[in-house]
Amino acid sequence: MQTLTNAQRQFFERATSQYQSDLAGDTAAQEYLTKRGFGPEAASTYRLGVVGAPLTGHEGYWSRLVIPYLTPAGVVNMRFRCLKAHTCADEGCPKYLSLPDAGTNLYNVLDLKKSSAFICIAEGELDALTLSMCGLPAVGVPGVEAWQQHFARCLEDFSVIYSFADGDKAGKKFARFLAKDAKARPVSMPQGMDVNKLYMERGADAVRELIAD
Secondary structure, three states: OOOOOHHHHHHHHHHHHHHHHHHHOOHHHHHHHHHOOOOHHHHHHOOOEEOOOOOOOOHHHOOOEEEEEEEOOEEEEEEEEOOOOOOHHHHOOOOEEEOOOOOOOOEOHHHHHOOOOEEEEEEOHHHHHHHHHOOOOEEEEOOHHHOOHHHHHHOOOOOEEEEEOOOOHHHHHHHHHHHHHOOOEEOOOOOOOOHHHHHHHHOHHHHHHHHOO
């Protein structure tokens, strides 16, 4: 697990604040978030931003959505999502970029402090936020390769762990892996759907119904 210096923590905080400010003046990025169900209140709560005025070292992330990793101790990491109106795989464009040598963290760990007998694991940050907005405490992991062994220990106090994987081949692999490594109960996602798409098409009730016993 990476230990940040005070200077690194201060830089992450400054970057997050700067990119939040940049988002306030970027209507295209705001429209993208709105289309995904993240209005101004959600963007503020989760401190989402966009790289408009890159800090030193962040020039390669210009115009990308900024997803900071918030913890009780402050911002400890961030990832950058492409906002261009294209299919990233077709254009050879990485949909997500991580900071070099930044390590891997669980996303949305503030939800681990919520009073709940269960926790959800989502395949991706924005799906984790969607679950949280639906009233389902959730953390996010950007795929099987990002999972770290110590993540499972963070979830040991919960009676039930649900895994919300995408409704595709990669999602099924993710769900099988979490069932083995974290004793997570796979949630059956409709084919071709992810959490956010289901939320936008059918509403929060449809998401919550996936774990209704």
